[in-house]
Amino acid sequence: RPLLNVEHLRKVYESSTGTVEAIGDISFSMTSGELVCIVGPSGCGKTTLLKCIAGLLRPTSGAIALDGRAVTGPPPSMALVFQEYGRSLYPWLTVRGNVELPLKHKKLSASERTRLVDDALAAVGLDHATASYPWQLSGGMQQRVAIARAVAYQPEVLIMDEPFAAVDAQTRADLEDLVRALHRERGMSILFVTHDIDESVYLGERVVVLSKSPTWVQEDLAIDLAPE
Ligand code: ADP
Ligand code: ADP
Numbered sequence: 670r671p672l673l674n675v676e677h678l679r680k681v682y683e684s685s686t687g688t689v690e691a692i693g694d695i696s697f698s699m700t701s702g703e704l705v706c707i708v709g710p711s712g713c714g715k716t717t718l719l720k721c722i723a724g725l726l727r728p729t730s731g732a733i734a735l736d737g738r739a740v741t742g743p744p745p746s747m748a749l750v751f752q753e754y755g756r757s758l759y760p761w762l763t764v765r766g767n768v769e770l771p772l773k774h775k776k777l778s779a780s781e782r783t784r785l786v787d788d789a790l791a792a793v794g795l796d797h798a799t800a801s802y803p804w805q806l807s808g809g810m811q812q813r814v815a816i817a818r819a820v821a822y823q824p825e826v827l828i829m830d831e832p833f834a835a836v837d838a839q840t841r842a843d844l845e846d847l848v849r850a851l852h853r854e855r856g857m858s859i860l861f862v863t864h865d866i867d868e869s870v871y872l873g874e875r876v877v878v879l880s881k882s883p884t885w886v887q888e889d890l891a892i893d894l895a896p897e
Pocket of ligand 2: 804805806807808809810835836837840
């Protein structure tokens with residue numbers, strides 16, 4: 670059975686100025702260990718789709734299931750990385766403190782937590798900066814902290830919403846390679862959302878293309894990744 674299953678999802682926003690159909694009819698699924706990209710231009714409903722999957726927004730109709738269970742609120746087995754890295758990190762906690770925080774909600778011994786945090790910080794190349802505070806780091810490094818936090822948490826699925834849209838080209842290329850490595854070496858299941866078609870093709874094993882004009886279109890592309 671699929672890890673994540675989205676069926677005939679539709680979301681209409683109602684406001685005083687009228688209604689907006691943010692998502693028409695989207696269906697896709699991903700299996701455990703896959704890296705799937707969702708790509709589409711600004712305004713096509715990517716953020717709305719992710720908020721529904723993350724249990725932060727109730728769809729107008731359709732169904733979402735994670736590991737066979739209907740998503741009705743934020744699933745504890747999901748981790749999220751957003752574009753706004755600065756706002757997702759706690760400024761009064763060190764890098765280590767930020768990565769460790771979500772683990773405190775899991776029943777783990779202190780030594781097990783330390784092992785997971787050390788392992789995640791090494792995986793993202795931050796083992797030298799564990800005692801720094803987020804504001805002492807560049808945007809790219811802050812995004813590595815956010816990724817380390819997700820790695821240490823060991824989610825069933827990692828959701829990334831335009832995570833590298835705000836960093837410079839070189840930093841972005843390095844971070845994309847980091848995502849590929851986490852997927853290949855650790856088998857992480859990753860749903861990666863971007864408006865950049867090149868990025869989606871570089872990263873995704875499968876790409877779900879969303880576009881709004883002239884009508885709702887959804888296309889699934891299977892991409893054969895060349896071995897490294
Ligand atoms: P994307 O992330 O692809 O840019 P969004 O999901 O943010 O797309 O938006 C899809 C559509 O829904 C857009 O037309 C946007 O203006 C509209 N929209 C998004 N959020 C709201 C909201 N809270 N209320 C009304 N309309 C919204
Ligand atoms: P990037 O180098 O990835 O583009 P930024 O543009 O976010 O990263 O940051 C550029 C520089 O500004 C970084 O080297 C960092 O030291 C500094 N900086 C960023 N955010 C802050 C902050 N909140 N407080 C102090 N310095 C910051």
